[in-house]
Structure formats: structure tokens, C-alpha cells
Amino acid sequence: MTSVEEPARPNGRIRDAARTQAEILDVATQEFARAGFDGARVDEIAARTRTTKRMIYYYFGGKEQLFTAVLERAYAVIREAEQQLDVEHLDPVAAIRRLAEVTFDHHEQHPDFIRLVSIENIHGAEHIAASEKLGRLSSPVLDVISRILASGQQSGLFTADVDAVDLHAMISSFCFFRVANRHTFGALFGRDLVDPAQREHYRAMLGDMVIAYLTAERAAD
Amino acid sequence: MTSVEEPARPNGRIRDAARTQAEILDVATQEFARAGFDGARVDEIAARTRTTKRMIYYYFGGKEQLFTAVLERAYAVIREAEQQLDVEHLDPVAAIRRLAEVTFDHHEQHPDFIRLVSIENIHGAEHIAASEKLGRLSSPVLDVISRILASGQQSGLFTADVDAVDLHAMISSFCFFRVANRHTFGALFGRDLVDPAQREHYRAMLGDMVIAYLTAERAAD
DNA sequence: TAGCTAACGTACTAGTTCGTACATTGTGAG
DNA sequence: CTCACAATGTACGAACTAGTACGTTAGCTA
Numbered sequence: 117m118t119s120v121e122e123p124a125r126p127n128g129r130i131r132d133a134a135r136t137q138a139e140i141l142d143v144a145t146q147e148f149a150r151a152g153f154d155g156a157r158v159d160e161i162a163a164r165t166r167t168t169k170r171m172i173y174y175y176f177g178g179k180e181q182l183f184t185a186v187l188e189r190a191y192a193v194i195r196e197a198e199q200q201l202d203v204e205h206l207d208p209v210a211a212i213r214r215l216a217e218v219t220f221d222h223h224e225q226h227p228d229f230i231r232l233v234s235i236e237n238i239h240g241a242e243h244i245a246a247s248e249k250l251g252r253l254s255s256p257v258l259d260v261i262s263r264i265l266a267s268g269q270q271s272g273l274f275t276a277d278v279d280a281v282d283l284h285a286m287i288s289s290f291c292f293f294r295v296a297n298r299h300t301f302g303a304l305f306g307r308d309l310v311d312p313a314q315r316e317h318y319r320a321m322l323g324d325m326v327i328a329y330l331t332a333e334r335a336a337d
Numbered sequence: 338m339t340s341v342e343e344p345a346r347p348n349g350r351i352r353d354a355a356r357t358q359a360e361i362l363d364v365a366t367q368e369f370a371r372a373g374f375d376g377a378r379v380d381e382i383a384a385r386t387r388t389t390k391r392m393i394y395y396y397f398g399g400k401e402q403l404f405t406a407v408l409e410r411a412y413a414v415i416r417e418a419e420q421q422l423d424v425e426h427l428d429p430v431a432a433i434r435r436l437a438e439v440t441f442d443h444h445e446q447h448p449d450f451i452r453l454v455s456i457e458n459i460h461g462a463e464h465i466a467a468s469e470k471l472g473r474l475s476s477p478v479l480d481v482i483s484r485i486l487a488s489g490q491q492s493g494l495f496t497a498d499v500d501a502v503d504l505h506a507m508i509s510s511f512c513f514f515r516v517a518n519r520h521t522f523g524a525l526f527g528r529d530l531v532d533p534a535q536r537e538h539y540r541a542m543l544g545d546m547v548i549a550y551l552t553a554e555r556a557a558d
Numbered sequence: 559t560a561g562c563t564a565a566c567g568t569a570c571t572a573g574t575t576c577g578t579a580c581a582t583t584g585t586g587a588g
Numbered sequence: 589c590t591c592a593c594a595a596t597g598t599a600c601g602a603a604c605t606a607g608t609a610c611g612t613t614a615g616c617t618a
Contacts, residue, residue, distance in 0.1 A: 130614090131564080131565055131566075131613090131614055131615070132565090133564080133565065136565080136566085151375065151459075152373050152374070152375055152376070152456075152459050152460075153373070153376070154372065154373055154375035154376035155373070155374070155375035155459075157604095157605075157606095158605075158606060158607085159604090159605070159606085167565095167566075167567090168566075168567055168568080169606090169607085170566070170567065170568085170608090171565080171566065171567090173606090173607065173608080174564095174565075174566080175565095178606080178607075179606070179607090191525075231459060233518065233521055234455050234458065234459060234517070234518075235373075235459065236520070236521050237455065237517055237518055237519070237520045237521050238372075238373050238376075238452060238455060238456060238459075239373075240520050241520035241521045241523070241524040244520075244521060244524040244525065245524060250524070250525070251524070254525070254526065254527075255525065255526070258526070276545070278542065281526050281528050282539075282542065284526070285514065285515070285522065285530060286511065286542070286546065288514065288518075289510045289511045289513070289514030289515070289518075290507065290510045290511070292510070292514055292518065293506070293509065293510030293513055293514055294506070294510070296455070296458055296517075297454065297455075297458055297509075297510075297513065298458070299457070299458045299461050299462035299465075300454055300457050300458050300462045300465060301506065302462070303462040303465040303466060303471070303472070304465065304471070304475070304476065305475065305476070305479070305502050305505070306475075307502050309506060318503075321499065321503065321507070324497070324550060324553065325507065325546060325549075325550040327553075328546075328549040328550045328552075328553035329545060329546040329549045329550065331549075332545065332548075332549035332553070351584090352583090352584055352585070352594080352595055352596080353595095354594080354595070357595080357596090378574095378575075378576095379575075379576060379577085380574090380575070380576085388595095388596075388597090389596075389597055389598080390576090390577085391578085391595095391596070391597065391598085392595080392596065392597090394576090394577065394578080395594095395595075395596080396595095399576080399577075400576070400577090559617105559618100560617100560618090561616105561617090561618090562615105562616090562617085562618105563614100563615095563616090563617105564613105564614090564615095564616100565612100565613085565614075565615100566611105566612080566613075566614090567610105567611085567612075567613095568609105568610090568611080568612095569608100569609090569610090569611100570607105570608085570609080570610100571606105571607090571608080571609095572605105572606095572607090572608105573604105573605090573606090573607105574603105574604085574605080574606095575602105575603090575604080575605100576601105576602095576603090576604095577600105577601090577602095577603105578599100578600085578601085578602105579598105579599090579600085579601100580597105580598085580599090580600100581596105581597080581598080581599100582595100582596075582597075582598095583594100583595080583596075583597095584593105584594085584595075584596090585591105585592105585593095585594085585595100586591105586592100586593095586594100587590100587591090587592090587593105588589100588590095588591095
């Protein structure tokens with residue numbers, strides 16, 4: 117069982133602050149996502165790490181700050197993905213659909229992130245409020261949406277009265293619900309929203325929904 | 338502080354099994370919704386009740402079963418509201434919009450229920466699975482949606498390729514996200530999705546979205 | 559190479575928390 | 589009227605859990 121990936125040291129004791137911190141964050145992410153904030157066990161996190169509980173308190177200060185650090189890193193990942201977004205060359209309709217698909221894919225691929233966000237909401241977003249990195253440093257995706265919306269509205273193609281934040285909420289709600297509420301929805305209605313066989317169906321459904329909303333013919337008011 | 342609603346007994350000891358159970362469920366609902374399953378404290382629930390912790394174990398067996406009972410009652414409330422739904426006399430478009438609005442209102446008025454469902458999803462819906470009352474006893478709202486959809490699709494008004502479960506997921510996702518993710522969304526984007534001043538805006542947005550999706554002109558495929 | 563400090567490990571504690579053993583009392587049935 | 593049982597209260601314990609006091613070592617620097 118004793119892995120020998122690392123060069124065998126007398127005591128197996130190697131000093132690498134960055135690696136230790138990263139490993140703690142990896143394991144903590146899993147543990148918090150698995151059991152929630154109060155359900156997560158600091159001892160369990162430590163046990164699944166190559167280091168000890170002492171190091172968690174040494175580097176992060178406590179359970180609360182550890183969870184905050186986990187959240188910060190999780191949000192950093194999604195921000196990076198959003199910055200990779202390259203839709204400026206597409207027409208507004210294709211750009212919005214592409215944006216929705218990227219969001220859809222990202223949510224599906226990061227269920228742990230979804231769980232962390234759900235947990236943070238149960239706790240009133242107090243860790244985000246306590247974080248300097250996360251406070252009001254707004255998402256790059258909003259700028260992208262703003263530009264597409266402006267373009268589509270100017271050409272008369274988009275008729276809906278929404279701004280970027282509203283549209284982001286609309287897209288996110290569908291993607292988030294599908295992953296976050298997978299278990300209760302499946303148990304109650306007998307349908308797995310994350311069934312791979314249904315993936316394309318729901319992916320298209322999201323795009324159709326958003327485009328239909330934006331381009332619907334509306335009575336003048 | 339000592340309320341004297343009840344006729345003062347020597348020891349204040351009154352026997353009323355139904356009332357005791359209901360009171361435990363009321364307080365437990367608040368406590369679980371407040372702090373999650375592991376964050377909730379059995380002692381705290383007992384303290385905020387006119388009875389003692391002993392009674393929780395006497396009537397419910399344990400913390401897990403108590404949470405299951407809380408969930409069962411919460412779902413019973415929503416089922417009842419769904420049965421009150423009276424939209425059969427409306428045309429398909431108006432019926433769907435009305436249905437969406439009722440769902441919207443219900444989610445807004447029952448944030449504790451939303452939190453309980455989020456918590457249950459963190460725990461993989463294991464309590465629903467353990468419940469006899471909740472297992473696959475499908476929701477009355479699905480029948481209503483089915484009938485409206487059939488009517489709208491038959492008349493050619495509805496063009497979308499969805500069934501009742503899909504449409505229910507679409508409507509629920511928007512309503513659920515708005516309440517469940519209110520805190521993180523507000524902290525990150527500076528917009529309160531449950532702001533009363535924005536209520537009509539989001540209520541209309543949901544209806545517009547669903548109707549636009551259902552009635553959009555589609556290329557034959 | 560001496561020594562200083564960041565990085566790390568061990569062992570423990572104080573407080574909490576679920577659950578229960580045991581005692582007591584109200585109340586409807588016969 | 590009494591008796592049996594449902595309903596209730598008290599006090600306690602065993603296990604867990606976040607956090608810490610104290611000791612050790614690696615490895616860079618002067």
C-alpha cells in the first residue's frame with residue numbers, strides 16, 4: 117500500500133509548502149462537497165492527506181477559513197474558463213447559444229463546485245462575504261453577455277427586456293438545477309437529468325429556450 | 338415571558354400527542370432549514386419546543402427519521418397547493434403562464450422548503466429513498482402539465498419537443514435558483530433576485546421564457 | 559558549517575452532541 | 589374506580605470533534 121512515487125526519505129518527510137497546501141485544498145474540496153460544511157470532518161480531511169491536521173490550522177487557520185479557501189479556488193477555476201470564452205466572432209444568436217452550451221458543459225463537469233455553491237447558500241454566503249478575493253470582483257462572463265446583448269438588441273434581433281445579469285441568471289438556473297437537484301428530482305419524478313443519453317436533449321433545450329426568449333415577437337407596450 | 342395560552346396545569350403537563358408531534362416538526366423544519374442536516378442540533382430543536390428531547394426520539398426515532406418526517410410534511414404542502422391548481426378552463430398559453438406564476442409564487446413563499454430540498458440533494462436524496470410516503474408518488478402537477486401540453490401541441494400552437502417532466506424542470510429551475518442561490522448570486526453580482534421591487538420583472542420573465550420556448554417557430558427537421 | 563526559521567508531527571484537551579436508562583404522570587377503557 | 593399503557597420529564601454517558609501545546613527536522617543563508 118505504501119506508494120513509492122516520491123524518492124524514499126528517511127522519515128518520508130519532504131518540505132513543499134505549495135504542494136501541501138494544494139493537497140489540503142484538493143481533499144477539502146471533496147470532503148466539503150461530500151458532506152456539507154458541518155458534515156465535513158477536519159480529521160477526515162487530514163487523514164486523506166499526506167500531511168496532518170496540524171498543517172490545516174498552520175496554513176488556513178481553521179475550518180471556516182479552509183472552506184473559504186476552497187470556495188475561492190473553485191470560483192477561480194470557473195473564472196478562468198469564462199475568460200477562455202471566444203464568441204465575439206459569432207453572430208448574436210450563435211454567440212448566445214455557444215455561451216449557454218459552455219455554461220451547460222462546465223456545470224456538468226464540475227458537480228463538486230455546484231455542491232459547494234449550494235452549501236454556501238445554505239450558510240447565507242457568509243464565506244464569500246468574509247473573502248477578500250471573492251467580494252464583488254465581478255465575473256468576466258458578464259462583459260461578454262453585455263456585448264452580445266447590445267449587438268443583438270441594436271440590430272432588432274433581440275426583443276427581450278433583459279440585461280446581462282438577468283440573462284446569466286436564466287442560463288445558470290437551468291444548468292445549476294439540473295446538476296444540483298439531480299437526486300431529489302430523480303427520486304421524485306424518476307428521471308435522471310444528468311443521464312448521458314439525455315445530455316444533447318437538455319443541451320439543445322437550454323439553447324432553444326434562451327434564443328426563443330430573446331427573439332420572441334412581442335406586442336409593443 | 339411565560340405565556341398563559343393553555344389552562345395552567347399543576348406541572349404544565351398536558352397530553353396531546355398530535356400537538357407535540359406537530360410542534361416538533363415545526364421547530365425541526367426551521368432548524369434543519371437554518372443549518373443543514375449536520376448543522377442542526379437536536380438539543381436546539383428540543384429547547385425551542387414545549388416538550389423535551391426525549392419526545393423527539395419517542396415519536397421519530399432519531400435525527401435522520403426526524404429529517405425524513407420534516408421532508409414528508411414539506412412535500413405534502415406543495416402537493417396540496419398543486420391540487421388547488423385550476424387552469425383547465427384557460428387556453429394553453431394562459432394556462433402555462435398561470436402554472437408558471439403559481440410555481441414562482443410558491444417557491445418565493447416557502448424558502449424553508451427550498452433549503453430543505455437543497456440539503457436533501459447534498460445528501461443524495463437518501464431520506465426520500467428511505468421514505469415510504471415520498472417514493473415515486475408522483476406529483477399532481479405533472480398531470481396538469483400533460484393535459485395542457487397535449488392540448489397546445491394538438492392545436493399546433495406548441496412546437497417544442499418536451500414532455501411534462503421536462504417542462505416542470507424548466508419552470509422549477511428558474512424558480513428554485515432564484516430563491517436557493519439568492520445569497521451567492523447577490524454577493525457575486527450585486528443583485529438580489531428576491532428583491533420585491535424586481536418581483537414582477539422576474540415573474541414576467543419566467544412566463545415569457547416558457548411561452549416563447551413552447552411557441553417558437555421551428556425549422557422542420 | 560552553524561544556526562535560524564519555516565515546515566512538519568504527536569499527543570492531548572475541552573467542549574459538544576446524539577442518544578438512552580430510568581422515573582413519573584395523565585387518561586381512557588372496562 | 590382502578591389499572592394499564594401512552595405520554596412525558598430528568599439525568600447522564602459514550603463518542604466524537606475542533607482546536608492547541610509542545611516538540612522535531614529540513615534546508616536555506618551568512
